[in-house]
Amino acid sequence: MGGRVMNDAALGALPSAPVRPSGRKVWAWAMWDWGTQPLNTVIITFVFSVYITGSAFGSENDTSIALSVSTMIAGLIVAVLAPVLGQASDRTGRTVRNLRWQTWAIALLAACLFFVAPAPGYLWLGLGLLGVASIVGEIANVNYYALIDQVATKKDVGRVSGFGWGLGYLGGIVALMLLYFGFIAPEVGLFGVSSHDGLDIRVSMLVCAVWIVGFTIPTFVALRDTPRPPALPVGILASYRMLWASLKRLWVEDRNTARFLVASALFRDGLSGVFAFGAVLAAQTFGFSAGEVIMFGAAANVVAGVSTIGFGFLDDRIGPKRVILLSLIALCGLGLGVFLLHDGGQIVFWTLGLAMCAFVGPAQSASRSFLARAIPDGRSGEIFGLYATTGRATSFLSPSLFGLAIAVGAAITRSETTQYFGILGIVVVLVAGLILMLAVTDPEQSHA
Incomplete structure (x- = not known):
């Protein structure tokens, strides 16, 4: 494979000493995942995206x-901005500060969705706010992934990553159920809220x-920026020259991580497709009602x-590679089962669909822990920016x-x-992602 053998000093910013960070800091870090999850579960997937594509905003095809x-x-836009902003966090050491204002921006955009009334004239306002929220979230x-080194x-990055993702x-689910039973399902919900005017x-x-805002407070109380020497501002074009240079350097110095970025771009897009289109299959192939789709999502x-x-x-x-391979093999087999048994009724989708969900999260979390183990010191934001960029570059495939x-x-x-x-x-x-992943080795065993 050429190149040099990665030694412990090159395995990334993660501490190798047996002293573990405090459990309080782990909980505080993971609470960001808990706190911002409504963006994905409620806004992007199960509630607002369904609302904005409803008949009140226009024909089904148009919306x-x-x-x-x-x-x-x-x-x-994410593919363009993520690596540049990741570099900026690395240079300034202001990862926590950047994450804080980005989190507040997500909350503000979520609040602004209140003004999207159910009428055709509000379609592009809603889609614009939704798009900007997804950009800021990505x-x-x-920055959140880069903070895992704190x-x-x-030795325990797999557990920590899995804990954060699982939380x-x-x-x-807690947010979805609160909103569903508190406001959406009842004819008159909490505080007298009804479905009138959406x-x-x-x-x-x-x-x-x-x-x-409320559930991410522990993250910003417990975690602190790592001071860095003052850095001169870098323009956008210069940032991209640095990006290209980092890609070339990564290929020369750590070809294994470069291969992983390509493989993960494919299988992560497939993992996203499982959740993104699961509701479509549940409703259109297996006859789930709208309420049943939400309950399945929960x-x-x-x-x-x-x-x-x-x-x-x-x-x-x-090791994360084996977890990823096991998860992908299981997902491929279960996916084929959904296809072959599509006329078996709702019990088929409840069984095989939930079984698929049991392997999506582990593959995503192991992908993050793989990269966290491999990142060179001081380049967390940059490499996780590349991770986001490569993932977005293939997002059209599924x-x-x-x-x-x-x-x-x-x-x-x-x-x-x-x-x-x-x-x-x-x-x-x-x-495709599984095949490419076979050529990748775990960071502790990797050769550049």
């Missing part, structure tokens, strides 16, 4: 296409804003959260192959109800 366009634009993740060592899933959804966005978050915490311990024992597989299924079966073929498109992406 769906508008959502896809706004999502694509947001993804491109960039905030870069709360974990190389995030559990936070999502108030049940709009008030839920205000609750999300309060949740985000159960999915519980399963994913518990399994991710459990697999975090396995990560530290057998949606494209999902739709293509459905079209192929329609052509083969001459039917207009072939959504279940879409799971095959996602499986193709997961298989």
Whole structure:
């Protein structure tokens, strides 16, 4: 494979000493995942995105296409900004400060969604706010991931990463259930809120804003920026010259991590597709009602959260690569099962769908712990920025192959109800990532 053998000094910013960071700091770090989870679970996935594509805002095709366009634009912006802002955090040492204002910005954007009334004229306002919130959230993740070196060592990073990811899933389910039973499901919910003029959804966005601010306070109380010598400001073009230089240096000095970034870009897109299109399959192929979809989403978050915490311990024992491979193999097999047994009724999706959720979180968490173990000292923000960028660079694959597989299924079966073929498109992406991951070694064993 060429290059040099990575020694302990090159394994990253993670401390190698047996002294563990305090449990209080681990909890405080993980609370950011709990606190910001409503952005993903409530706003982007199960509640606001469904609201903004509803009939009140226009025809189904028009609102769906508008959502896809706004999502694509947001993804491109993240791909452009994430590595540059990650470099800036590394140079200044202000990772915690940057994460704090980004978190407050997410909360403010969530609160602003209250003003998106159910009328066609508010469609692009809602999509614009949703897009900006997703951009800020993705960039905030870069800084959050980089802070793992304050709360974990190389010996326990798997457990810490799994704990944070799992706590995030559990936070999502608690927030979703609170809003569903408190405002959305009842004819008249808490504080007299009803569905008139979309108030049940709009008030839920205000609750999300309060949740985000309140539950992330421990993170900013316990964690501190690492002082760095004053650095001269670097412009955008200079940042990208530095980015290109870091990519070339990474390929020369640590080819294994470079390979991992490519492999993870593929399988992480497949993992995102499992959640992104699970609701579509549940509703259109297995006949779930809207309420049943939300209940499945709640159960999915519980399963994913518990399994991710459990697999975090396995990560530290057998290494993140094996956890990733095990998860991808299981997901491919279960995905094929969903396709083959699509006419078996709701019990099939409840069983196989929840089983798939048990492996999505562990693969995501092990991917983060893999990178945390491999990052060179002082480059956490930069490399996690590349991690976000490579993930966004392939984010079109799962949606494209999902739709293509459905079209192929329609052509083969001459039917207009072939959504279940879409799971095959996602499986193709997961298989591609699995194959590339076979050529990657765990950081402790890696050769550049």
